[in-house]
Amino acid sequence: MADAALRLFTAGTFRVKKFVQENVLTNRSHAHIWLLKTYAIPASMYASQIWSILFFKQGKEMDNPVQMWLTVLKRILVVRDNTLSWCVMRECGPEPLQVNWFRATMRFYNSLTQCNSTTAKQVLHADMATELQG
Numbered sequence: 001m002a003d004a005a006l007r008l009f010t011a012g013t014f015r016v017k018k019f020v021q022e023n024v025l026t027n028r029s030h031a032h033i034w035l036l037k038t039y040a041i042p043a044s045m046y047a048s049q050i051w052s053i054l055f056f057k058q059g060k061e062m063d064n065p066v067q068m069w070l071t072v073l074k075r076i077l078v079v080r081d082n083t084l085s086w087c088v089m090r091e092c093g094p095e096p097l098q099v100n101w102f103r104a105t106m107r108f109y110n111s112l113t114q115c116n117s118t119t120a121k122q123v124l125h126a127d128m129a130t131e132l133q134g
């Protein structure tokens with residue numbers, strides 16, 4: 001699934017790159033990074049519930065093939081490829097992609113606990129009971 005997400009992310013980065021070139025934004029790195037955060041990262045979240053869990057372990061954060069998008073940020077910032085990914089992320093502001101998935105999961109869980117639908121609440125409680133038993 002990570003490979004499928006990587007294809008979607010790559011397509012998103014090419015669209016952003018084309019937009020940046022067509023609108024003469026190549027010397028505006030902040031705009032380029034903002035566009036990547038807005039359009040490419042959501043594309044990479046496809047099926048993230050499957051690929052992201054493995055990369056929550058300490059030391060595994062950057063092993064994710066989708067995390068290769070950091071090379072795009074390195075090119076925008078014009079730094080060497082061997083620059084630490086954590087430094088690039090700190091400079092640009094994004095977090096590892098699995099953190100975005102975790103936030104989306106928590107938003108979904110909170111909306112389920114606060115919804116008016118009894119069916120949705122029953123599904124949530126049944127799922128939680130299954131997790132506790134298994």
